Amino acid sequence: MRLDKFFSNTATLTRTECAKACRAGLITVDGAVIKDPSFALDPEKSAVTYRGERIIYKEYIYIMLNKPEGYVCSNDEPGGGIVFELIDPRLIKLGLFVCGRLDKDTTGLVIITNDGVSAHNALSPKRHVCKEYEFTLADHVSDEDIEKLKNGVTLADGTETLPCVINMTGEKEGKIILHEGKYHQIKRMFASVGNKIVRLRRVTFGGISLDPSLPAGGWRYLTDEEERIFRGLA
Numbered sequence: 001m002r003l004d005k006f007f008s009n010t011a012t013l014t015r016t017e018c019a020k021a022c023r024a025g026l027i028t029v030d031g032a033v034i035k036d037p038s039f040a041l042d043p044e045k046s047a048v049t050y051r052g053e054r055i056i057y058k059e060y061i062y063i064m065l066n067k068p069e070g071y072v073c074s075n076d077e078p079g080g081g082i083v084f085e086l087i088d089p090r091l092i093k094l095g096l097f098v099c100g101r102l103d104k105d106t107t108g109l110v111i112i113t114n115d116g117v118s119a120h121n122a123l124s125p126k127r128h129v130c131k132e133y134e135f136t137l138a139d140h141v142s143d144e145d146i147e148k149l150k151n152g153v154t155l156a157d158g159t160e161t162l163p164c165v166i167n168m169t170g171e172k173e174g175k176i177i178l179h180e181g182k183y184h185q186i187k188r189m190f191a192s193v194g195n196k197i198v199r200l201r202r203v204t205f206g207g208i209s210l211d212p213s214l215p216a217g218g219w220r221y222l223t224d225e226e227e228r229i230f231r232g233l234a
């Protein structure tokens with residue numbers, strides 16, 4: 001791989017910035033200063049530094065975002081307000097997408113990656129990857145309705161939901177764990193028993209928990225362990 005491609009793939013420097021950094025003698029490969037941005041290296045084996053700091057190459061990027069309200073999980077939205085605006089713009093060029101979209105008014109854990117195979121597996125209905133949400137309802141919900149929802153209900157369009165786990169933590173607040181992800185599923189489930197979701201926040205996705213230290217709109221890379229979980233390796 002060319003040195004400038006290595007830097008753009010790690011979202012460290014653009015090709016132009018890499019050429020400048022080379023001229024300034026700021027880049028080393030295996031201890032030698034490299035002045036040529038087309039220099040060929042092995043991204044997995046060569047020790048690359050920029051301004052004395054080691055740059056680790058990763059084939060794929062995995063990001064945890066604490067999505068705030070008012071942002072959509074798609075690539076474009078007239079007037080702005082897409083989740084990609086919240087992360088480092090240099091990363092966008094790496095072909096990132098959201099794994100498991102949330103509604104515009106839903107907050108919490110969103111995983112953004114360019115690893116299409118792992119994302120596809122994580123979302124595959126066959127895998128039944130679990131997602132946990134905290135919710136607040138407009139109205140009190142009866143134990144009977146909670147039982148119905150737990151056992152699976154038929155939504156307005158005839159879709160049947162799988163059994164799920166629901167624990168009420170207050171009169172109108174609770175937690176729900178789903179093993180599937182149908183469009184607007186939680187809102188439609190509670191609508192089927194005549195109630196309404198007024199607040200929804202995803203707190204886990206397939207064994208990965210939202211980092212409580214991330215503010216709304218904040219993001220970080222997944223840790224190695226979280227990455228292994230996401231890729232189905234842990």
Ligand code: URA
Nearest residue numbers: 103106184185186187
């Ligand atoms: N269910 C919903 O209704 N909305 C979401 O954003 C996620 C799950």
